[in-house]
Amino acid sequence: MRTQVAIIGGGPSGLLLSQLLHKKGIDSVVLERKTRDYVLGRIRAGILEQGFVDLMHEAGVGERMDRESFVHDGTVVSYGDEEFGINFKDLTGTSVVVYGQTEVTRDLYDAREAMDGKIVFNTENVQIHEADSDAPYVTYTVDGSEHRIDCDFVAGCDGFHGVSRQTIPLTVRREYEKVYPFGWLGILSETPPVHDELIYAGSERGFALCSMRNDNLSRYYIQCSLSDSPEDWTDAAFWQELKRRIPAHYAENLVTGPSIEKSIAPLRSFVTEPMRWGRLFLCGDAAHIVPPTGAKGLNTAASDIHYLYNGLVAHYHDGDDEGLDRYSEKALARIWKAERFSWWFTSLMHRFPDQSDFDLKMQQADIAFLRDNRAAQTVMAENYVGLPY
Numbered sequence: 001m002r003t004q005v006a007i008i009g010g011g012p013s014g015l016l017l018s019q020l021l022h023k024k025g026i027d028s029v030v031l032e033r034k035t036r037d038y039v040l041g042r043i044r045a046g047i048l049e050q051g052f053v054d055l056m057h058e059a060g061v062g063e064r065m066d067r068e069s070f071v072h073d074g075t076v077v078s079y080g081d082e083e084f085g086i087n088f089k090d091l092t093g094t095s096v097v098v099y100g101q102t103e104v105t106r107d108l109y110d111a112r113e114a115m116d117g118k119i120v121f122n123t124e125n126v127q128i129h130e131a132d133s134d135a136p137y138v139t140y141t142v143d144g145s146e147h148r149i150d151c152d153f154v155a156g157c158d159g160f161h162g163v164s165r166q167t168i169p170l171t172v173r174r175e176y177e178k179v180y181p182f183g184w185l186g187i188l189s190e191t192p193p194v195h196d197e198l199i200y201a202g203s204e205r206g207f208a209l210c211s212m213r214n215d216n217l218s219r220y221y222i223q224c225s226l227s228d229s230p231e232d233w234t235d236a237a238f239w240q241e242l243k244r245r246i247p248a249h250y251a252e253n254l255v256t257g258p259s260i261e262k263s264i265a266p267l268r269s270f271v272t273e274p275m276r277w278g279r280l281f282l283c284g285d286a287a288h289i290v291p292p293t294g295a296k297g298l299n300t301a302a303s304d305i306h307y308l309y310n311g312l313v314a315h316y317h318d319g320d321d322e323g324l325d326r327y328s329e330k331a332l333a334r335i336w337k338a339e340r341f342s343w344w345f346t347s348l349m350h351r352f353p354d355q356s357d358f359d360l361k362m363q364q365a366d367i368a369f370l371r372d373n374r375a376a377q378t379v380m381a382e383n384y385v386g387l388p389y
């Protein structure tokens with residue numbers, strides 16, 4: 001088989017790239033290790049920046065999102081029983097949108113299928129060959145039979161555990177990592193959200209986040225120990241702990257119910273450089289990870305796709321390679337700022353096991369500064385709604 005762009009990974013990054021390229025007449029094949037249902041079963045991000053929303057429209061898949069998403073003009077930040085609002089709209093003129101990654105991915109799969117897009121599921125042993133030559137190719141097996149795709153470019157959209165990043169030799173690749181000493185225990189429940197905005201809650205007992213998907217679907221998280229497993233936490237224990245970490249008047253109004261999903265995610269900051277090697281381009285979680293506190297994971301994936309897509313269009317339509325040549329530099333410049341914001345917001349809101357009394361006072365002073373200072377709120381809001389592409 002031959003295609004112009006071989007895309008490894010059928011998560012949001014790979015699907016969005018494939019759909020955008022299709023709209024510009026550029027052919028691609030997506031190779032996905034799992035099934036469509038498996039990918040759609042993963043409950044992940046919930047907040048989209050305006051840049052992501054714009055890309056979905058450009059890809060021609062914004063219709064259901066426009067109908068079913070919720071615009072959020074601000075968020076609540078609390079510490080113990082104290083709380084304040086950050087009004088993104090007032091501070092930056094921009095808002096964010098609540099629309100789950102599951103829905104984004106579903107819309108993209110539906111669009112690719114409606115246009116006969118080539119997605120191969122259940123691929124095993126994907127290998128990228130000769131990425132540093134003019135004739136790269138990808139091999140893989142499905143149901144025991146071997147296949148080969150010759151292509152012009154390879155997009156590595158296969159997440160943190162994929163093969164694409166590992167294809168770049170260690171003599172070229174440099175990785176930066178910070179692992180946090182806690183995780184997030186998340187549940188999804190068919191209950192009305194406790195508030196119409198998200199609540200990022202710091203407390204003596206650790207961090208909690210009240211989020212949502214729609215009027216009757218709530219997503220809540222609590223900071224947990226890395227040694228915990230979801231089975232250690234009954235629903236009742238989760239609700240009780242959540243209530244102890246959010247301001248009392250929210251806790252009193254919290255509607256609880258059975259969880260329909262419960263999982264633990266470890267928190268990590270990670271960046272690999274460069275994001276391009278020859279004709280291989282890394283995008284999204286394949287190249288970088290942020291802790292979820294700033295809601296930047298999916299949104300940084302989208303900015304990578306924006307740069308790569310525009311670079312590929314300029315290459316095929318105008319014979320101009322500047323965008324591709326500068327892909328790594330442009331993507332990384334934005335990524336590092338999102339890494340900084342996610343690290344800062346994570347450090348601000350969580351309890352750390354080795355935190356001294358002084359460290360705690362610094363954290364509380366930082367939160368008080370954010371509460372009282374409009375410039376600090378503007379910095380937070382500009383980062384949260386997303387820095388320009």
Ligand code: RFL
Nearest residue numbers: 009011012013033044045158159162265284285295297298
């Ligand atoms: P994905 O979504 O991981 O998709 C990669 C796809 O590649 C496939 N794959 C392979 N396919 C073929 N061959 C191989 N060798 C392959 N290896 C892997 C995988 O099956 C998968 O389908 O990466 P992508 O597309 O870059 O998208 C990035 C986002 O998924 C990610 O940034 C966010 O979901 C991060 N994230 C969150 N972000 C937020 O903004 N808010 C959140 O609440 C949030 N929660 C999360 C998260 C990430 C999590 N992970 C990675 C464990 C919760 C979790 C649990």
Ligand code: PHB
Nearest residue numbers: 045046211292293294295
């Ligand atoms: C979510 O709704 O899953 C969510 C929202 C905001 C975050 C992280 C996760 O910062």
